[in-house]
Amino acid sequence: MNLDDFSDLIERPDGGIRRDAEERRERLSVPPGALGRLDELGEWLSAAQASVKVRAIEEPKVVLFAGDHGVASLDVSGRAAGTAHELVRAVLDGTSPVAVLARSMRVPVRVVDAGLDCDPELLPAEVVRHRVRRGSGRIDVADALTAEETEAAVRLGMAIADEEADSGTDLVVLGDLSVGGTTAASTLIAALCGTDASVVTGRGGAGIDDLAWMRKCAAIRDALRRARPVLGDQLQLLAAVGGADLAAMTGFLLQASVRRMPVILDGVVGAACALVAQRAAFRAPDWWLAGQVSGEPAQAKALDRMALNPLLDHGVHVGEGTGALLALPLVQAAAAFAAELPERPDPTTPDADGAAEA
DSSP: OOGGGHHHHOOOOOHHHHHHHHHHHHTBSSOTTTTTHHHHHHHHHHHHHTOSSOOOOOSEEEEEEEEEBGGGGGSOSSSOTTOHHHHHHHHHHTOSHHHHHHHHHTOOEEEEEEEOOSOGGGSOHHHHTTOOSSSBOOTTTSOSSOHHHHHHHHHHHHHHHHHHHHTTOOEEEEEEEEESHHHHHHHHHHHHHTOOHHHHOOOTTTOOOHHHHHHHHHHHHHHHHHHGGGTTOHHHHHHHHOOHHHHHHHHHHHHHHHTTOOEEEOSHHHHHHHHHHHHHOTTGGGGEEEOBOOSOHHHHHHHHHHTOOOSBOSOOOOOTTHHHHHHHHHHHHHHHHHHHSOBOOOTTSOOTTSOSOO
16 A cells, blocks of 8 residues: 555545636625635535535534554553543443534534454444554554554545445544544654654643643654654554554545545544645645644644644634534535525616616
């Protein structure tokens, strides 16, 4: 497998359709600019759907990739190492923030176990059946995955993207359920952006104190020493300092772009995977939206590198795709406006009574 092959498979959204959509927007009854960024979103959707008149977003889905990271054993997370399955259980039981929000919005949620560190019997078979390995390696001293596991994880993400596209999903809200995932994600971003550990180290979704922050910063610093020699190969980079869930999300993002299926990114983990995917296929980010500002410094660097401007900044950093799901109604509103707002009457066209003169 060579991720660079995706560069030839991914096309940008239709630029000609977007220009036609921009011209149509000039003719709508609501003055240009009055809808703010929703105008831009509507035009983006036109290009993504290859239709000047936008279709409603009717089949969105939340897709969450789950995994545990060995680096969490260094107490760099607000949660105990090996407990990501508890996050999964809360989603399945409907008690987590993303589950509550998805239920209120009537959006289905799919959880994919790429690398949880728990007995499979603790979770439903449809969740754990895709698992690549039990937990990922401690990236400060060892590889997260073997080369074979990395390829298997990327192919898993690709397969999930194909399944969603084939089932009629017209937009994906992408998130993660991980413990230690922000440490791996920050390492990837620091490596790809050429910056130091202290610049990208944040507090994570669960929050950590100053001592834990220093441990996290040190872990990222040590992992960066292992990441930099393999920067030229995305698969080797994911194997060295990524993880099963991050590799799967990278494969998902690439294949979703191949299938012309738009994706809303959530936090720093999704941003890291997107940055790796962009390194492989420079057109891929044209199919993604940044849902929200998570407060993680690494996310801000990654989004800036990809020129993705977040839709929301509400201080939501709970993870799980929650912030990205909060942005979904904005995208749906943009689609509705673009599809249903009437055009202004042409002053050269006679009205219904034939009163106007040509």
